[in-house]
Amino acid sequence: MRRYDLHTHSVHSDGTTRPAQIAADAAEAGLAGFALTDHDTIDGWDEAREAAHLARIDFLPGIEITTKHDHRSRHLLAFGIEPAAGELFDALAEVRRSRVARAREMVRRLxxxxxxxxxxxxxxEDARTVGRPHIADALVAxxxxxxxxxxxxxxxxxxxxYYLGSSAIDTTEAIRMVRAAGGVPVLAHPAAYRQRTPVGSDELREFAAAGLWGIELQHPENRDDWLPELExxxxELGLTATGASDYHGAGKPNRxxxxxxSAETWDGIRALAAVPG
Structure with a gap:
């Protein structure tokens, strides 16, 4: 069976591995393809695409968008968005500016x-989205x-x-913008143990009405006891269940x-995406 990892991070956000190395490692791991989903940036797409071609595996361009809903952090994976989509990228640029200001203030407090x-x-110099993981790495060093x-x-x-909250795009608005940019929106790690509560069924219904396509139910950080209700x-809502590692290189234990x-899920996303590879 062909397997695909739909959630990975490189040095362009808070991962520790270059996109080309992720492609090589994915091929070695027996994956048929992978998506690069750095936080709020698409800077690694070209390198990942070229390396995937050389490694003879498939590549899906993606991004992980920082969003919030009712003051709760929610992350949104978006696959195959059109890079010329002005509204979405204007919003992402503002998120990145806010993240830098927040990180600077946290470093000052520390x-x-x-x-x-x-x-x-x-x-x-590659990382454009500075956040808590970068500060954490400096504290470790x-x-x-x-x-x-x-x-x-x-x-x-x-x-x-020392902590300072971050600004983010509203989740339902982000879903709308991703759809307008020709992308396929998938809710990331909805039952992650680090969250105080999982995404609720009413919340999920609202996201589906806004155009959500899938939900990342197979994720190493999802709590098993929170999953049945989400499943x-x-x-009921007709959302596609996806699976991925959320790989960060040495930044997380996730392998x-x-x-x-599955290949069916991968092909389904590519059929809808404005930029399928």
């Missing part, structure tokens, strides 16, 4: 107790924490005095291809 600098946080997860759950936890709601989608 400076009272941790000796890290903004230059140490920014690090890679400075010797304050053992790994990224420890820094995120301690100094950078939402209850921490029932997704089936490339540990969750995957």
């Amino acid at each position: 400076g009272a107790d941790f000796r890290i600098t903004w230059d140490e946080v920014v690090g890679s 400075a010797g304050y924490f053992t790994d990224r997860t420890a820094a995120l759950t301690q100094a950078l936890h939402p209850a921490s005095p 029932r709601a997704a089936a 490339l291809g540990e969750r995957s989608s």
